Every structure is written in structure tokens, then in C-alpha cells.
Amino acid sequence: MTAEPVAVPHVVQVDLAGRTALVTGGGSGIGRACALRLGAAGAKVLVVDRNLEAAKAVAAEAGGRAEGVDLSDAAAVDRLDVDVDIVVNNAGLQHVAPVQDFPVERFEYIQRVMVEAPFLLIRRALPHMYARGWGRIVNISSVHGLRASPYKAAYVSAKHALEGLSKVVALEGAAHGVTANCINPAYVRTALVESQIADQAASHGIGADEVIEKIMLARAAIKRLIEPEEVAELLAYLCSPPAAFITGASIALDGGWTAN
Numbered sequence: 001m002t003a004e005p006v007a008v009p010h011v012v013q014v015d016l017a018g019r020t021a022l023v024t025g026g027g028s029g030i031g032r033a034c035a036l037r038l039g040a041a042g043a044k045v046l047v048v049d050r051n052l053e054a055a056k057a058v059a060a061e062a063g064g065r066a067e068g069v070d071l072s073d074a075a076a077v078d079r080l081d082v083d084v085d086i087v088v089n090n091a092g093l094q095h096v097a098p099v100q101d102f103p104v105e106r107f108e109y110i111q112r113v114m115v116e117a118p119f120l121l122i123r124r125a126l127p128h129m130y131a132r133g134w135g136r137i138v139n140i141s142s143v144h145g146l147r148a149s150p151y152k153a154a155y156v157s158a159k160h161a162l163e164g165l166s167k168v169v170a171l172e173g174a175a176h177g178v179t180a181n182c183i184n185p186a187y188v189r190t191a192l193v194e195s196q197i198a199d200q201a202a203s204h205g206i207g208a209d210e211v212i213e214k215i216m217l218a219r220a221a222i223k224r225l226i227e228p229e230e231v232a233e234l235l236a237y238l239c240s241p242p243a244a245f246i247t248g249a250s251i252a253l254d255g256g257w258t259a260n
């Protein structure tokens with residue numbers, strides 16, 4: 001059973017005035033909530049999304065600015081202003097198909113957006129963070145960075161790769177005041193999930209309600225979708241002073257999924 005949306009108050013006290021942040025995929029869903037949360041904490045946020053109009057709308061609300069970039073385009077990623085204190089690698093997409101039918105170009109595209117782009121952004125952002133002696137890399141991974149599901153070869157591969165990248169950056173950044181962590185949500189109430197419900201229904205040959213109850217929430221102990229704002233509140237905590245010792249971690253926000 002899917003619960004109604006729950007209200008998520010800002011409980012983390014964090015002052016990010018004077019900090020700059022970049023959020024990929026900030027035009028929608030989790031990225032939007034992250035950009036708004038960082039903006040509310042006082043950071044100047046650069047909202048990056050292939051959907052420029054959506055990015056502009058979020059930037060206006062967050063008090064930041066927007067760039068329209070397709071993150072699969074390495075040259076365009078390299079043109080982004082990455083002199084920022086906080087990088088949130090969030091942009092992602094899903095493709096559902098059995099491995100033997102998985103389109104090769106779709107697999108490659110997903111690796112470019114969800115692994116190569118975070119690498120390119122991090123490698124160019126680190127010198128600025130090292131110079132300031134402070135930085136936060138927050139990678140929006142997934143429960144699928146820790147566990148697999150059938151029909152999601154590209155997504156599960158990409159998220160597992162992001163986990164590895166995050167840990168390496170944590171080790172290298174530690175001496176410079178830079179932490180790198182993954183947040184690992186189960187199913188969050190966003191457009192990505194709405195489209196997956198339809199895709200999964202087609203792949204499994206079942207109805208949408210059954211997908212939510214029997215597939216999406218089957219492995220979670222808490223039977224509701226997560227709100228994007230719950231993910232953003234954890235991001236706020238990771239940017240706060242008491243979180244300075246948290247690095248190289250993968251923080252499950254999965255309603256007990258990985259407890260199984």
C-alpha cells in the first residue's frame with residue numbers, strides 16, 4: 001500500500017551562507033528538493049539539467065542560477081563552472097529491459113550520465129575545494145547501488161560504479177576537509193518512479209497497483225514511498241558541521257530494504 005505524502009520539516013540547522021553548490025538533475029524530483037534545501041540554507045546554487053526551463057524555475061525558487069546541459073556530453077560538462085563547495089551528483093535515468101535485449105547504446109548513455117559525468121565534475125571541483133580546505137561531494141546513489149534488481153543492468157551497474165568513485169574520493173579528499181558520501185534511497189515519489197511503474201508493469205505483465213505493492217515495496221519493511229524532501233534533509237545534514245566525520249559512507253534511506 002502506498003501512503004499519502006508525508007510532510008518533511010527542515011530540522012537540520014545548517015548555515016551555508018558563503019557556500020556555493022552545484023546540483024545535477026536539479027530541475028525535478030530529488031535534485032529539485034536538494035537545490036531548494038541548499039538554497040534555503042543560504043548556499044548559492046547552480047542548477048544543472050538538460051531541461052533548461054525546469055532548471056531555471058528551480059534556480060529562481062532556490063535563489064541560484066541555471067545551466068541547460070546534457071550530462072552525456074563530456075565537452076559540455078567540462079564547460080560548467082565547477083568552482084563550488086558542494087557537488088550533488090543526482091541526475092539519473094532508468095531503462096528497464098532483460099540483459100539479452102538491453103540496447104547497448106542505452107547502457108553506454110546511462111554510464112556516461114551517471115558515472116562519467118560525476119567523475120568529470122568531481123575531478124574539476126576538487127582543486128577549488130582543496131584550496132578552501134572544505135568540500136562536500138554527495139552522490140545520490142540508490143538502494144540499487146547496494147542491491148540488484150532484474151531488468152536494470154545499466155542502472156545497477158552505474159550506481160555500483162558511483163559507490164566506488166565516492167569511496168575513492170573520500171579517501172583522497174580526507175586530508176583536505178572534503179567528504180564524499182552516497183545517499184541510497186529506495187523508491188522516492190518522483191517522475192522517474194512514475195515512469196518506472198509503467199515500464200515494470202509492461203515487463204512483468206501486471207498492473208500498476210501490483211507493481212507498487214508487490215515489486216517496489218516488496219523488499220522494504222516500511223511500505224511507503226520516500227519523499228524527495230527526506231533525501232534533501234539528509235543532504236543538509238551531510239553539509240552540517242557534525243557530519244564532518246562521515247565520509248566514504250553509503251547511507252541507506254530505504255525503509256529497511258537492505259536489512260534483509
Ligand SMILES: NC(=O)c1ccc[n+]([C@@H]2O[C@H](COP(=O)([O-])OP(=O)(O)OC[C@H]3O[C@@H](n4cnc5c(N)ncnc54)[C@H](O)[C@@H]3O)[C@@H](O)[C@H]2O)c1
Binds near residue numbers: 192
Ligand atoms: N525516484 C527514486 O525512487 C529514486 C530512488 C533511488 C535513487 N534515485 C536517484 O535519484 C536521482 C534523481 O532521480 P529522480 O527520481 O529525482 O528523477 P527525475 O526524473 O524526477 O529527475 C531527474 C532529473 O535529471 C535530469 N536528467 C536526466 N538525464 C539527464 C542528462 N543526461 N543530463 C542532464 N540532466 C539530466 C532530468 O531532466 C530530471 O530533471 C537519480 O540519480 C536516481 O537514480 C531515485
